[in-house]
Structures are given as C-alpha cells and as structure tokens.
Amino acid sequence: MALKSLSWRLCAALALFCGYSWPHAHSALAPENEVPLRPTTWLAEEKITPITLPKGRTRRLYFMLKKETAAMSLTVSPCDLPIEWSLAARTRKDKPHKSLQWSTKKSMPEVWWRGPGTDEKMHSFTGSAVDTYRGPSYPHASIYILKLRSKQQNTRATVYLHEGLGPSGTFPLLPADPRVHTLGVGMTSVTLSWAPSASITSIPHTQKSYDYCVLVNTQQNYPSLCAAQESMRREKDQKQEKKERRRRVTVWPILKEWWWQQWDSYPEPQSPPSSSSLSDEYADLQCVCQGTENVCTVSELLPDTQYYLDVFVIDKLNGTSMAYEGTFARTHEEARAVITTLREGELRWVTFQDRGSSSEQFFSFRPRGLQQSGLLTLQSCGGGEKVKVTVSSKGQVLTSQAVGGDLAHIWLQGSPSYLIHLEREETTMGRTSAATDPALPGGLMASVKMQTSSAYHRRGVPSLPSTLQIKSFNRLRGCNSVTLAWMGTEERSLYCVYRRNLGGLEAEAGRVSALTAPCLGPESRSDTERVLCKYFQELNPRRAVTTAVIGGLEPGMAYVFDVYLMRRWGIPIKYASKMVKTRKEC
Structure with missing residues (x-):
C-alpha cells in the first residue's frame, strides 16, 4: 500500500512539473486524436x-x-x-x-x-x-x-x-400552367385533365420512362408522393400503436426515445419506391397510374362525397416525381326516392306509368297505438302482371314477396314506422290490359291496390273465406228472384251484394269481363247497384255458409252479382262475379 501511495504522488508531481508544456503539445497532438462530436x-x-x-x-x-x-x-x-x-x-x-x-x-x-x-x-x-x-x-x-x-x-x-447551367434532367418538368382541371363530375366518377409535362412532349422517344399518376383521397391534397406515403404510413402506425397499448403499457419506449434524442444519430430513409410498385404502394389512396395520357376518369367513388385529387408526373428511370396543383370535387348525391306517407285506413291505387323501365315507388306508414302493429293489404290489378313488395324498418328488410291477383296480407308488428317499397315485375301477360281497361280509375295503368291500417286490437292477420266463389241454386231461381250462397269466416264481418243488369247482347263475355275485374271494389260501384248488406259470423269454418235471396228482378234478364266482404282492416275482399239469368216464365 505504501508503494502504491508513493507512486501516485510521484505521478502527480511529474504532472505539475510538466504542466507548462501542455499547450504546445495540444496544438500538435490534439488534431490527430480528436473525434468530431457531431457527425458531418x-x-x-x-x-x-x-x-x-x-x-x-x-x-x-x-x-x-x-x-x-x-x-x-x-x-x-x-x-x-x-x-x-x-x-x-x-x-x-x-x-x-x-x-x-x-x-x-x-x-x-x-x-x-x-x-x-x-x-x-x-x-x-x-x-x-x-x-x-x-x-x-x-x-x-x-x-x-x-x-x-x-x-x-x-x-x-x-x-x-x-x-452547371440548365435543368439537371433528374426531376420531371411541370408545364407553365400546373393546375389540375375538372372536366366532369358524376355520382361515382370524376374526370380530370392537365397540361402535359415538357419532359414528355419535348423528347417523344422517352415517353416510356414517364408516368402520370392520380391520387384520390378524402383527407387533403398532397404536395408530393412522399407525403401521400407518409400519411398512409402514419395511419398504419396509429392503428398499430392502439393495438400495442391494449396489450401492455411500459415506460421503456419513452426512455428509449429520450436516450436516442441525446445523440445526433440520423438513420436515413430508404430509397423511393420504383415505378413498378407505385400502384401497390398507394393502393389505399386509390392511385391510378395511366402512362402519358393527360385525361383521366376516376371511378368507383362514393356519392355525395368530397374528394381531393392530385396528379404527379413520375420519372421511372430516376425515381423522381413532381406534383401538379391538386384540386377537389364533390360527387353528386344519389337521386332520393320520393316517399309518400300513408294515412290511417287510406285506400290507394298505385300506378306505374312508364312501362319501358323498372318502375318503383316508396311509401311510409306509422301505426297508431303503443303496440305498433298494423296490417298491409295489397292486390295486383294488372292482369298477369306481378308486383314485388318489400317492407323494411330501420334499414332492415322484414319481408319481401310477389303480389299477384290474389289478396296479400302482411302483418306489421314491433316497429314505430315502416318503409314499403313497390317494384313492378315485368311479365309477358297482361301488358296492355291495364292500360286499355276503361274500368280502372281515370284510365291509368293501375298495378296495385293497397291499404294500411293500425290493428292494435288484433293479434294477427284476419281470416279469409275458404273460397271466393258465389253459388246460385237453379231450383230456387224464379222470374223475379234468385238465391245466392257464399262462404264466410269465423269473424263477424259485413257482406254487401251488388247487382248489375245486362241486356241480351251485353250478356256476352266481352262486357262481363270488365265488370268482373278483381280490383273493382265497392267504392267504384253506384249506391243504386247495392241490393243488401248483412253481418255474418260462424265459429266453425266448415259451416260458415250464408245465403241471400235477391228479389225485385225482371223475368228473362241477365244479372251480374258481386259480393264484397267489408272489413275494418284491409281492402274489401271481392268474390268472383256471378252471372245469373231469371226465368222467362214461371
């Protein structure tokens, strides 16, 4: 220990003795031994x-x-x-x-x-x-x-x-007017044009080494391809960072970032992507690279959305690019369908005037009462033509079915409002019958008869008769009266009988067909044609048969009889018309 202490003192004394000569030694030795603090x-x-x-x-x-x-x-x-x-x-x-x-x-x-x-x-x-x-x-x-x-x-x-003087040729040249112009805007597309780059027009044989690329996004215009790539990278990093935060929380990333900021270590980025990978590199930004054409239509866009559009001219050989002055455009909104509100118990004729296209109409209905239940009744009136009805609520389809000449009931339950979509289905039968039918209201091409009613006292769709045929009894047919029978239901309902007098020639099938149209309801008949109305109810469906004797007729005359089942909910049900001729002699 004594020897170590003595050697230390000798070294210190020697250092003090030689201290005056340090500046001369520093000027000669320091430049060769110094290491720069900051990298250059x-x-x-x-x-x-x-x-x-x-x-x-x-x-x-x-x-x-x-x-x-x-x-x-x-x-x-x-x-x-x-x-x-x-x-x-x-x-x-x-x-x-x-x-x-x-x-x-x-x-x-x-x-x-x-x-x-x-x-x-x-x-x-x-x-x-x-x-x-x-x-x-x-x-x-x-x-x-x-x-x-x-x-x-x-x-x-x-x-x-x-x-040296002049351009280097490494970067593409922009035209005197570097703006991007909008030629047209549609619902899902935008057409752009821009002045060609001098790098392409001056030397035609080098056109293959250049590309125009169009970037489309909903965020902003980008001043360079690098900015677009950086924006995409940050979005990915943010998503990844959120995932990592959910997994674990640690102070090490904070310490690591603080440690490296104390030194001037600059990791340089990689070289820019080659032109062959440009479309893949910016696929998330809807990049369209189309060669040297200076007109481009960007499609598959969303309606009623503002898009920012940038054009870049790219030198594929040098891996450089220059940005035009970007623009923005808002696509047109979709044609909103007219939605008609249906009133309580309203009977509506739905017509499709244009037979050259797939016509469609929209209606809305809001049932009354806390139970939010209702009944939708439809019947096609176009002969062999069918109509597709789709009922939805809050964007969710509840039911969809085709409606023909038979009455269709759709039970509405559990939603405060309903959207009813009617669309005609083209058929080869009956295309002109509705258009030329004089019995239809106003001579229009009526396709569907529809009615909506709140049904807060009901528990489901009302029952229908087992058959809609009317029967006449030949033995009970007289000169001034006839006896008719038809099937009823187990529910108490009102039945009304209408008659129409036909002449001898009018009794042929041509005139009768107009009167027997299934969509003709009691609202289209004159009060003078109504002969009687009666209530009927039978709990046993097999025995639900009711009869009526129609008197006050003339001998040897042909009559067309119609029976309507009148209900509180839904369209009145029309039975098949029955033609009966009274006896000439009794």
Whole structure:
C-alpha cells in the first residue's frame, strides 16, 4: 500500500512539473486524436440524398464546387411537413493550420470549422413545396453549408445538387400552367385533365420512362408522393400503436426515445419506391397510374362525397416525381326516392306509368297505438302482371314477396314506422290490359291496390273465406228472384251484394269481363247497384255458409252479382262475379 501511495504522488508531481508544456503539445497532438462530436454529412453531386429531420434539430450538409463551376442548382423536396432550409457560403481569409489539415480522422467540413471565417447567406425557404435554388456559384467560397430544420414533427426530405447551367434532367418538368382541371363530375366518377409535362412532349422517344399518376383521397391534397406515403404510413402506425397499448403499457419506449434524442444519430430513409410498385404502394389512396395520357376518369367513388385529387408526373428511370396543383370535387348525391306517407285506413291505387323501365315507388306508414302493429293489404290489378313488395324498418328488410291477383296480407308488428317499397315485375301477360281497361280509375295503368291500417286490437292477420266463389241454386231461381250462397269466416264481418243488369247482347263475355275485374271494389260501384248488406259470423269454418235471396228482378234478364266482404282492416275482399239469368216464365 505504501508503494502504491508513493507512486501516485510521484505521478502527480511529474504532472505539475510538466504542466507548462501542455499547450504546445495540444496544438500538435490534439488534431490527430480528436473525434468530431457531431457527425458531418458530405453532400454528393448528381445524387438524390434522403435526409431525416428530427423535430427542432438543425441538420447541416456540406459540399464544395469545382473551380470551373460557374453556376449550380440545389433542390430540396420536403416530404409531408413544412421545413426551413437555407444555403450559405463560407469563406476563409487564411489557409487552415497544418495541424488542422484533413486526415483519416477528420472530414473535410471539420477542417473549415476551426479558425476564423464568414458565412454569406445565399438562399432561404420555408414551406412544404419543392424549392430549387438556381444561380451562380459564390466567389471565393471555400465550402457551402446547407441547413435544414423541422419545427413541427420528425419528418424527411431529399436534397439534390447539380453543377452547371440548365435543368439537371433528374426531376420531371411541370408545364407553365400546373393546375389540375375538372372536366366532369358524376355520382361515382370524376374526370380530370392537365397540361402535359415538357419532359414528355419535348423528347417523344422517352415517353416510356414517364408516368402520370392520380391520387384520390378524402383527407387533403398532397404536395408530393412522399407525403401521400407518409400519411398512409402514419395511419398504419396509429392503428398499430392502439393495438400495442391494449396489450401492455411500459415506460421503456419513452426512455428509449429520450436516450436516442441525446445523440445526433440520423438513420436515413430508404430509397423511393420504383415505378413498378407505385400502384401497390398507394393502393389505399386509390392511385391510378395511366402512362402519358393527360385525361383521366376516376371511378368507383362514393356519392355525395368530397374528394381531393392530385396528379404527379413520375420519372421511372430516376425515381423522381413532381406534383401538379391538386384540386377537389364533390360527387353528386344519389337521386332520393320520393316517399309518400300513408294515412290511417287510406285506400290507394298505385300506378306505374312508364312501362319501358323498372318502375318503383316508396311509401311510409306509422301505426297508431303503443303496440305498433298494423296490417298491409295489397292486390295486383294488372292482369298477369306481378308486383314485388318489400317492407323494411330501420334499414332492415322484414319481408319481401310477389303480389299477384290474389289478396296479400302482411302483418306489421314491433316497429314505430315502416318503409314499403313497390317494384313492378315485368311479365309477358297482361301488358296492355291495364292500360286499355276503361274500368280502372281515370284510365291509368293501375298495378296495385293497397291499404294500411293500425290493428292494435288484433293479434294477427284476419281470416279469409275458404273460397271466393258465389253459388246460385237453379231450383230456387224464379222470374223475379234468385238465391245466392257464399262462404264466410269465423269473424263477424259485413257482406254487401251488388247487382248489375245486362241486356241480351251485353250478356256476352266481352262486357262481363270488365265488370268482373278483381280490383273493382265497392267504392267504384253506384249506391243504386247495392241490393243488401248483412253481418255474418260462424265459429266453425266448415259451416260458415250464408245465403241471400235477391228479389225485385225482371223475368228473362241477365244479372251480374258481386259480393264484397267489408272489413275494418284491409281492402274489401271481392268474390268472383256471378252471372245469373231469371226465368222467362214461371
């Protein structure tokens, strides 16, 4: 222990004795042994250099020009966020000390850090657009310094240095009018046009190396393809981050992020995607790459939606692109169907005037009462034509069926309101019968007879007669009266009998067919034609037969008799017409 203590004191004394000679040794040895605290980036000529910009940190890139270079251009392309960048030239009055000359341990920019010098500002820009400095090189400039900074978030940018006059040819050229014009807007499509790029029109044989791409989205216009890719990546990252937060919560990601922010380590992004993968890269943004045509129709869009549309001209050989001034358009909304409100107990004739198209009509019905139940009754009146009825509530289809000449009952229960959709189904039979039928109201092409009623006292669809045929008894047929019979139901209902007198010639089938139309109800008959009304009820359906004796007839005359089952709910049920001729002699 004593020897160790003595050796330590000797070393300390020797250090104090030699302390006056340290400055001379430092000036000679330090430049060879120092390691730069901050890494430096040497900007290569004629090469696209991707740069990562951490939030709030200034990145510096250095480059030098050849002595014979009279002009240069420097292009900075921000990815998706506004950045600040400036270009300055540094001049030195004296040459660097020999101890500061470049060695394997020092980069060229570091040599010019040390010692006196002045920075002359040449250009500055703030924004998210692609900006290019074009101008003469700075006289007596020893080195050029490019500074880049992002104040909002971490972002990326690319830098390109070109020595000489004129365009570099690396980036596609935009026309004098770089705006995107809207030629037409539809319900699910938008047609665009734009002026062609000079890179394509000036050299026709190089057209194969260029593409126009159209990006469509509902968020915003993008200043570059990189911005579109970054937006898509952030959406994916946010979704992934939400999933990871659900799994576990840890402080390690926070510590890791804080640790790496203390050092100037800048992982550079990968090279831009090749043109062959552009469509796949931006598939989520509905990218349409279509060669060199400067007119494009984007389809399969949603109605009544605002879309932002951007056009980019892409150089597939160099992997670069330039953005036109994007536009936006709102697609047309769908033609809203007219919905007619049905009143309580309203009897409605639904007509379809246009037989050349698939006609359809919409109705709404709101039942009364707390039970929210109702009855929908329909009957087709177009001969062999059928109508499809679809009942829905709150966007959910409850029932769908075809309605023909037979009466159809649809029980409505459990919803405060119903949407009734009627659509005609084309058939080869009876296409002109409804149009030319003079018995139909107003001579219209009536297709459906419909009625809706609240049925809060009922528990289901009302019962129907087992048959709608009317029977006459030949033995009970006289000169002034006839006896008719028909089937009733177990429910108490009102039955009304109507008659019509036919002449001898009118008794032929042609006139009778008009009177026997199934849709003709008591509302279409004259009160003078009604001969009697009676209530009837029989709990046993097999024995539910009722009869009526119709008197006051003339001998030897033909009569058409109609029986209607009058109900509180639904359309009156019409029995099949029956023609009976009284006896001439009794």
